[in-house]
Amino acid sequence: MNSTxxxxxxxxxxxxxxxxxxxxxxxxxxxxxxxxLFANGMPAIAEIGLMEFIFGREWRPMDAxxxxxxxxxxxxxxxxxxxxxxxxxxxxxxxxxxxxxMCPARLYVVLKPTxxxxxxxxxxxxxxxxxxxIVPFVREISLFFTGGGSGSSMLAAMILLGIMILPTxxxxxxxxxxxxxxxxxxGSLALGASHTRSVFSVVLPAAKSGVFASVxxxxxxxxxETMAVVMVAGNQARMPESIFRGGRALTxxxxxxxxxxxxxxxxxxxxxxxxxxxxxxxxxxxxxxVTRKSAPSAD
Amino acid sequence: xKKNFLKSVVMAVVLTAAAGIFSACGDDGGFxxxxxxxxxxxxxxxxxxxxxxxxxxxxVGGVDRTTVNAEIAPGTSHVxxxxxxxxxxxxxxxxxxxxxxxxxxxxxxxxxxxxxVRNGSYPLFRxxxxxxxxxxxxxxxxxxxxxxxxxxxxxxxRNYIPALESPSPFTGGGHEGTIVVAGSTSVAPLMERxxxxxxxxxxGVSIEIQSVGSGGGINAARDGMADIGMSSRDLREGELVYLxxxxxxxxxxxxxxxxxxxxxxxxxxxxxxxxxxxxTRWNELD
Amino acid sequence: xxxxxxxxxxxxxxxxxWFFAAITLxxxxxxxxxxxxxxxxxLEPRLFEFTFTSENVSMMPAIISTVFMVFxxxxxxxxxxxxxxxxxxxxxxxxxxxxxxxRSAxxxxxxxxxxxxxxxxxxxxxxxxxxxxxxxxxxxxxxxMILPVVIRTTEEALKSVGDGYREGGYAxxxxxLRVVFRLVLPSAVPGIMAGVILAMGRIVGESAALxxxxxxxxQIPQTLGASARTLSVHMWALSGEGHHVGEAYATAVILLLxxxxxxxxxxxxxxIFTAKGSGA
Numbered sequence: 091m092n093s094t095x096x097x098x099x100x101x102x103x104x105x106x107x108x109x110x111x112x113x114x115x116x117x118x119x120x121x122x123x124x125x126x127l128f129a130n131g132m133p134a135i136a137e138i139g140l141m142e143f144i145f146g147r148e149w150r151p152m153d154a155x156x157x158x159x160x161x162x163x164x165x166x167x168x169x170x171x172x173x174x175x176x177x178x179x180x181x182x183x184x185x186x187x188x189x190x191x192m193c194p195a196r197l198y199v200v201l202k203p204t205x206x207x208x209x210x211x212x213x214x215x216x217x218x219x220x221x222x223x224i225v226p227f228v229r230e231i232s233l234f235f236t237g238g239g240s241g242s243s244m245l246a247a248m249i250l251l252g253i254m255i256l257p258t259x260x261x262x263x264x265x266x267x268x269x270x271x272x273x274x275x276x277g278s279l280a281l282g283a284s285h286t287r288s289v290f291s292v293v294l295p296a297a298k299s300g301v302f303a304s305v306x307x308x309x310x311x312x313x314x315e316t317m318a319v320v321m322v323a324g325n326q327a328r329m330p331e332s333i334f335r336g337g338r339a340l341t342x343x344x345x346x347x348x349x350x351x352x353x354x355x356x357x358x359x360x361x362x363x364x365x366x367x368x369x370x371x372x373x374x375x376x377x378x379x380v381t382r383k384s385a386p387s388a389d
Numbered sequence: 390x391k392k393n394f395l396k397s398v399v400m401a402v403v404l405t406a407a408a409g410i411f412s413a414c415g416d417d418g419g420f421x422x423x424x425x426x427x428x429x430x431x432x433x434x435x436x437x438x439x440x441x442x443x444x445x446x447x448x449v450g451g452v453d454r455t456t457v458n459a460e461i462a463p464g465t466s467h468v469x470x471x472x473x474x475x476x477x478x479x480x481x482x483x484x485x486x487x488x489x490x491x492x493x494x495x496x497x498x499x500x501x502x503x504x505x506v507r508n509g510s511y512p513l514f515r516x517x518x519x520x521x522x523x524x525x526x527x528x529x530x531x532x533x534x535x536x537x538x539x540x541x542x543x544x545x546x547r548n549y550i551p552a553l554e555s556p557s558p559f560t561g562g563g564h565e566g567t568i569v570v571a572g573s574t575s576v577a578p579l580m581e582r583x584x585x586x587x588x589x590x591x592x593g594v595s596i597e598i599q600s601v602g603s604g605g606g607i608n609a610a611r612d613g614m615a616d617i618g619m620s621s622r623d624l625r626e627g628e629l630v631y632l633x634x635x636x637x638x639x640x641x642x643x644x645x646x647x648x649x650x651x652x653x654x655x656x657x658x659x660x661x662x663x664x665x666x667x668x669t670r671w672n673e674l675d
Numbered sequence: 676x677x678x679x680x681x682x683x684x685x686x687x688x689x690x691x692x693w694f695f696a697a698i699t700l701x702x703x704x705x706x707x708x709x710x711x712x713x714x715x716x717x718l719e720p721r722l723f724e725f726t727f728t729s730e731n732v733s734m735m736p737a738i739i740s741t742v743f744m745v746f747x748x749x750x751x752x753x754x755x756x757x758x759x760x761x762x763x764x765x766x767x768x769x770x771x772x773x774x775x776x777x778r779s780a781x782x783x784x785x786x787x788x789x790x791x792x793x794x795x796x797x798x799x800x801x802x803x804x805x806x807x808x809x810x811x812x813x814x815x816x817x818x819x820m821i822l823p824v825v826i827r828t829t830e831e832a833l834k835s836v837g838d839g840y841r842e843g844g845y846a847x848x849x850x851x852l853r854v855v856f857r858l859v860l861p862s863a864v865p866g867i868m869a870g871v872i873l874a875m876g877r878i879v880g881e882s883a884a885l886x887x888x889x890x891x892x893x894q895i896p897q898t899l900g901a902s903a904r905t906l907s908v909h910m911w912a913l914s915g916e917g918h919h920v921g922e923a924y925a926t927a928v929i930l931l932l933x934x935x936x937x938x939x940x941x942x943x944x945x946x947i948f949t950a951k952g953s954g955a
Contacts, residue, residue, distance in 0.1 A: 098850060105852050109766060112758030113773075116826065117780040119819045123787065126798040152433045154451020184695035192692055201696070203938065204703045210934035211706075212880035212907040215927045218914055219706050221467065222713075226474045233424075240427035240475050242460050253702055260699070286689045287681070314788025316883040317911060325432075325461035336460050341790045345883055346463050348794075350434025350604030363794045370786045378782070399693040466914055585728055597892045597902055599808060600912060614807055 124367070131364045134158075134357030143361065149327035149338075151347065151355040158358040160365060162329045166244065166337030167369070169330050170319065171312040173248030174255060178312075179305055181252070182259030186301070189260065190267040191275075191289045209257030217321030220250040225322055232334040242324035245333040250322055251315060255308035262307060266300020267293060299380055306377045313369055316341040340366050420476050420649050422672040426663055429468055429480035430459040436573045436603030436621025437465070440515030441481050441642055443623065445661050456666030464574065468645075476647040477671065479663060483575050483621075484514075484641030485548045493643035495654040506641040507550055512657060516552065517576045517638040520610045520618035522631060528594065529568050529616035531561040535587050536637050544582050550639040565593035572599075572606015572619030579638060580619060607632065707931065714928035717921040727893040732913065732922050734929065736895045740903035741933075743896065744813060744889070745878045751818040753871055756825025757860075763826075764833040765855050785823035792820050793887035801888055808902040813889025820884060821874040828873065832866020833859060865947050872941040879933055882907040906930055 135143050138158045146159015185205075193201060228249070229241025270293050278288035294301070316339075324336015325346060338346075344359050344366075351359050431438040433453070442448040447455055462468045468480040473490040484501055487493055493501040496513055505511035519533060535541050538559035542551040570580055577600040584596040601609065603620040610618030611631045624634045644660055646652060652674060655663075662668040721731040759777065767774050796816030806812040836859050844854035860867075882905075890902030891912055904912060906926060913923040 102850055102852050106762075106766060109758045109762035112755050113762040113777050115755055116759060116777055116784060116822060119822065120780045120783055122799060123784075123791070123795045123819075126795050126803070127791070130798055150453070152453055181695045181698055184692045185699040188692045188696035192689075193696070201700055203942070204700065204707070206938050206942075207707065207931070207934060208703050210876045210880065210938055212882065212910070212930055212934075214882050214907050214910045214914070215710065215930055216706075218910070218923060218927060219709060221470050223705075223709060225471070229475060238425035238427075238477070240429075240460060240471065240478055242462075242471060253706075256699060256703075284685050286685045286692075290688050310786045314786075314790070316788065316790040320463050321467065321914075325463070326457060326459065327461075328457040335458075338461070341788055341883070344790050344794065345886070346432045346461065347434060348887060349602035350432070352604065352608050360794055360798070363791045366788055366791055370788065370791075371783070374783055374786050377786075378779070399690050399697060464914065466920065470920070581728070595894075595897075597890075597894070599902060600891050 127360055127363050127367065130357055131361035134354055134361045135364070137354060138358060138361075143358070144365070147329055149343075151351065151358065156355065158354070160340070160343070160362055162327055163338050163340045163343045163362065164365065166323070166330050167313060167339045167341075169333070169337065170244050170247045170251060170323065170339055171309060173244065173333065174251035174312045175305070175309065177248055177252030178255045178259060178308060182256050182304070182308070183263055183301060185256070185260045186263035186267055186304075187289060187294060189264045191285075191293070205257050205260050208253075209261065213254070213315060213318040216250060216254055217318035220246060220318060220322040224249050228334070236332070236334050239334040240324070240336075242322055242336055243334050244323060244330060244337045247319050247323040247337075247339070248333065250318055251312045254315065254318060255311050258308045258311055259304045262304030263297070263301045266297040266304065269300065270296040302380050303377060306373060306380060310370060310373050310377075313366070313373065314341060315339075316345050320345055340369070420647075420651050420671075422651070423670060424477045425670055426668065427475055427478040428456060428459040428664060428666070429462050429471055429478055430455050430664065431468070431481075432461050432463055434602060434604040436515070437481065437483060437575055437642070439603065439622030441513070442664075444513055444515070444642070445657065445664065447661060447664055454665045456664065458666060459664065472645055472647055474647075476649045479644065479646050481513075481642050481644050484643045485578075486575075487643045487645070490648070491645040492648050492650065493645050494652060496644060496660065497656050498654055501641055501643040503550060503641065506639060511641060513642040513644070514550075514639055515621060515642060516623065516636045517549070517573070517579065517640060518620040518622075518624060518634040519637055520572070520607050520620055520624060520628070520632040520634050521616070522610060522613075523633070526566075526568075526616060528564040528566045531564050532568055532583075532587055532594075532596070533617065533635065534561050535559050535590075536583050537635065540586065541583060541637075544586055545579065545638040547582070549579060550641075552636040552638050559590075562590055564591055566595075568594065568596045568617065569609075569615045570596060570598045570606075570617045570619060571601050571609040571615035572617075573603040573621040574600040575621040575640070576603075576619035576638075710924060710927045710931055713921070714924035714926075717925035718928060719925075722922060722925055725895070732919050733893075734906065734909055734922075734926050736893055737904055737906045737909035737926075738929070739895050740810070741879060741905040741907075743810060743903065744817065744885075744905050745875050747810070747814040747899075748817045748821065748878050749871060749874065751814065752821050752825055752874065755818070756822055756870070757829050757867065759822075759826050760829035760833055761855055761860075764830055765851070765859065781823040781826050784819065785827070787820075788883075789820065789881055790883040792816055793884040796884060796888035806900070808888065808890030808892075809900045810889060810896045810903050811899040813885050813903070813905075814899075816884055816888045817878055817881060820881070821877050824874045824877060825867075825870050828870025829863070829867050832863035832870070835866065836862045865944050868944045869941055872937055872944065876934060876937045879905070879930070879937070880907055881905070882911050886911070906933070 145161050147161050148157040148159050150157050224246045225241040228243055228246040232239030274292050274296055275288050278292040319339050320342045325338045325342055326336045327338045330337040340362055343362050348359055442453055465482050465486050468482050472478045472480050499505050499511045506514045539556045540559045542553055542556045545551045577598055580598050588594055603622055606618035607620055607628050609615035722733055723735045724731050724733040725735050727733045727736050763774055796812055800806045800812035800815050840858045841854055844858045885908050891904045892902040893904055896903040910923050910926040913919045
């Protein structure tokens with residue numbers, strides 16, 4: 091309190107630098123992630139050949155003359171993510187609408203905490219649930235429709251991820267829908283529209299960028315999910331054949347083989363990490379574009 | 390009024406659907422022989438897979454010929470769970486992990502039992518190795534001596550088959566410090582028991598066990614990240630340049646199928662053909 | 676005619692909303708019930724003994740390691756996150772290039788999959804800094820992983836503090852630092868706490884990033900250099916070896932309980948927060 095002026099000034103400036111330094115850590119961390127992954131992964135990509143690595147259809151890392159093609163994993167990751175979206179997005183958005191505009195108060199106090207609980211459950215627990223419940227369920231469906239299949243399949247992964255992204259989509263969409271001014275809804279009612287129509291034709295479109303943002307975050311979560319997918323997807327490193335058959339996601343490839351890998355094999359797994367980073371980077375750019383568009387209406 | 394009706398209809402539909410799904414899961418007829426075989430293998434680099442493909446002649450001329458359609462289960466329990474629920478699946482696990490949720494198949498007419506591995510009639514088994522470099526610490530060497538002593542081999546005896554015929558009693562001890570052991574998830578449970586017994590004799594010692602897979606353990610031992618590497622497959626020539634491999638136990642491999650599966654016996658050739666994808670349906674076996 | 680069509684689509688949409696909400700609720704309750712029913716019978720005292728042995732497969736060391744992991748990670752990430760947000764909100768003008776850079780970096784960090792964090796942590800902390808598999812490597816990796824969560828929530832909390840506080844402070848002749856620490860930060864505490872709790876949840880649930888960095892040793896770590904497995908990793912390990920499925924379920928029950936406690940705490944704090952916010 092009684093500190094002299096220069097001392098005071100010094101402290102101000104000192105802390106400003108501390109804050110600035112802290113802020114720089116995020117940037118530094120991001121740079122470090124890129125540096126370490128690229129330094130370890132790029133030589134492998136160079137040795138394998140970029141085209142061979144990205145478009146190679148064979149992943150045989152342990153053979154005497156190994157091949158490292160990640161196209162099967164890229165394809166499986168994309169299929170599984172798309173499938174998860176098909177399952178999770180409609181359920182999530184409708185549930186968000188329900189929570190924001192139709193849910194009786196007594197049901198809300200049950201549904202909302204349940205959704206939050208689901209958001210916090212570790213992915214290992216989801217994976218476990220997937221093996222015991224979803225895989226057998228898909229096995230029956232697959233036997234019925236195709237006469238074969240073990241259940242550990244891309245469909246199982248899609249269903250599981252569809253469930254796992256629900257909390258993300260529900261929570262973010264719900265707040266986007268709630269952020270739409272009440273006057274929109276009331277105006278629509280005043281014009282003679284029904285409750286349902288007002289919600290779907292006026293409120294939901296007004297919240298669309300927020301809803302879209304939630305979907306993109308869901309995509310990010312689905313692409314990045316590891317443990318749960320490994321446990322249910324079958325993990326065959328070959329081009330995906332059907333949703334009733336297995337496939338290996340990019341994340342799974344890393345976590346399955348990292349423990350054993352060495353030399354070029356190990357570096358090629360790190361290079362798989364680079365492919366994942368590029369995916370996330372693209373998703374992030376889309377996200378930024380979408381949220382920036384929405385910025386005026388959100389404020 | 391209409392809305393309440395709709396609400397109840399929707400609820401009824403969902404509940405019926407849920408009930409329907411559950412009843413569909415509980416099933417109908419038994420084992421249908423014409424169905425496809427669902428082959429379940431382990432991940433590349435797993436010691437269990439390494440041993441299996443070596444013994445079955447699936448790894449030939451530097452190429453692992455396991456069918457690409459084989460599902461990859463990242464752990465013994467995933468193999469067990471999948472096969473316990475799938476009548477048409479086949480896989481392989483350590484004999485020590487076998488339980489009654491699945492059934493082991495006879496290989497060439499010989500039952501998968503410890504006794505049959507011991508008397509040499511059952512062909513599918515592997516050796517658990519400890520990989521150490523020449524620069525091993527005295528403490529780690531002492532632990533190693535313990536494991537191949539009479540006391541250590543007695544611990545092996547409880548779940549596996551001792552690698553040594555008549556081991557001599559343990560005479561070391563009196564060390565303090567930390568030992569890092571890394572490697573095969575199959576060897577880890579045995580190592581855990583070894584650790585407990587050794588620490589009971591040498592309370593000043595702590596032992597870290599990392600389950601990172603055979604390949605990971607061998608690399609860790611070579612790079613000095615671990616004092617002892619655990620491997621559940623034979624060490625490759627390139628690896629033996631840096632490391633010494635000490636056999637500590639033998640472990641049978643069981644080829645397992647679902648309890649409802651009608652197959653009871655397969656020849657080694659048939660198992661080979663199934664895992665390389667030349668036999669794809671159960672009725673092709675007869 | 677159009678009116679009837681409209682009524683029908685209204686009905687369909689209405690039914691669809693209830694239908695999907697019912698599915699969500701059912702699925703969620705089913706997952707929780709499944710875990711609880713299968714796990715609770717295995718919750719025996721031996722699972723809570725202080726030393727892990729191959730016989731008792733105790734989760735107690737994993738619980739303690741989880742507490743260590745959460746505590747140490749927060750010690751690093753929370754101050755860093757708070758300082759970053761203070762800088763972003765209080766010190767630089769909107770539209771500043773550096774701010775844009777930090778924001779995009781934080782957003783990017785938030786999106787990176789945990790398995791990539793695991794690779795990075797292994798390469799940088801485990802190998803480059805020679806930490807091997809250790810609590811320290813795990814803590815450092817997770818600190819970076821949760822940093823964006825802390826930054827984002829703290830930023831929101833700081834922004835929601837009314838400018839009246841700041842202006843009042845300056846009018847009384849206080850320096851910037853004093854205004855920030857004595858006036859702005861205290862009123863933002865509930866919001867910051869909510870972010871911290873969110874981050875805790877993320878640490879508790881993490882497994883992919885930790886397997887490569889903190890390792891899988893099931894003992895209580897004695898030093899920062901020792902390897903340790905958290906509860907989530909413990910569950911992954913149990914579900915891999917094949918002998919202990921029931922115990923894995925029991926671990927899931929404990930994890931669920933922890934998440935429940937964390938969420939309740941977050942809800943309570945959010946309530947305090949909104950009560951305060953509407954009062955101001």
